[in-house]
Amino acid sequence: MRRGRALADRSEFELNKFRADGRDRLLSLMPLTSYMSSANIGFAAVRDGDALLRANVVRIGGYLFVHARMPAATVVWPRDEHSADRVAAIVAESPALHVTSEAQVVARRGASFLIPPGTAPVTIEATEPLELVFVTLDATDFATRRRMGFDRISRQAMSEASIRPMVTFVKALCAVESEVAEVGVSPLADAACEVACSIVAALVGEHAPELSLPNAIMKILLRDYASPTLSLSAVAVMLGVSTRTVQSALSAQGRTFSGSLLEIRLKAATELRRHNPTMTLDAVARATGFGTRQSLHRAMRKVSMPSS
Structure with a gap:
């Protein structure tokens, strides 16, 4: 896991396109830390020998946005003291995704999941190939922006229809033409960070002031x-x-x-x-x-x- 690099300025946009083919290739990967330094995630099991992984990863400061096409596989986020303060949201295009942990995981209708900050490992399992959006950010920054925490999570989240445009935004943010990493300043950076917070807030289920x-x-x-x-x-x-x-x-x-x-x-x-x-x-x-x-x-x- 990369630890030496300070978090980038919030306006700095860094994008990587990650591609991996085959079970052996996926299982032999080190945790995807060169792409996702704030989430030490790696494959634990892959169902198909010819499995394909496609992921576009955008980092804006301490915010991470991923649009991925994931094979039928099991991914583990072991978490540690460096990721204990991270909150993550996952929205899948298929109900074939399951997210479990000894710690709290909030599952919403439509295959949407909220992973509050903590140190207990998280297992993410896709029983068939699927498309998903993964967003992770610092819980303290979220609390400062939204004046919300994770001690009171509503039984009901916002409707899937209200979350869908935000997911579309993340997909568009991660979509570029080139096959190489791109770094620069993006005028969408603040909007992207606000969207990340909005997705998390929607899954928490608390209503912002009118x-x-x-x-x-x-x-x-x-x-x-x-x-x-x-x-x-x-x-x-x-x-x-x-x-x-x-x-x-x-x-x-x-x-x-x-x-x-x-x-x-x-x-x-x-x-x-x-x-x-x-x-x-x-x-x-x-x-x-x-x-x-x-x-x-x-x-x-x-x-x-x-x-x-």
Whole structure:
């Protein structure tokens, strides 16, 4: 486990793409510490001889984001004094994932798991190949940001529909074109850290203090703009109000839903491109919710057209 390197500045973005093929290769791996230094994780068993592992790993300071396609296998997170203060959230695309420990593990519907800080080993088992998102962060930083702890965990978490856009954001954050490590400054760093905290808070199940409706709408747009499926109706469902109520709340501030979302996405795309000039337009479009380069170009032309 790498211990000599200090945590990177929160705005520093580091990405690695990890690939491993075959049971022997996976079992002979040392814990994936060169990619996940804050989570000393390694394979304990692999079901298939031709198993494949694909993982994109992003580190932003003390925050770690992983989008992985995992084979049918058993992974162990032994944890130690260096990872005792880490909290982790796992959201899988299949119910074939099981997470167990002698310490507390919170399992939610839809194959979502919260692993509070502690030192007891954690076993993560996939009974079939599946896709998952793994996020880990420092519990103290989470408590400072959200004024929440893990001593009171609700019996019910937020709905899966409310967590899904945040998972989509993490996938977009981890998606790049190149096959090599990339390091740089990302304008999405603060948003990514906020999304990580939001996923953990959603799984804890405590409700944050209520915001005014316009502020609540804008918070969702700032948090979930990277999801290409974000829509007026989706925001209304998240807030438990009608689409007309959302439109009226924004209209009272001289805004529209589509205009606000477009403004946020274009600003993010501009900043992402400026700070990462080697990043392709396709990758920028995916990371900022446009989906395709063509959609990004259309949006840019739209705002550049003179008003009649």
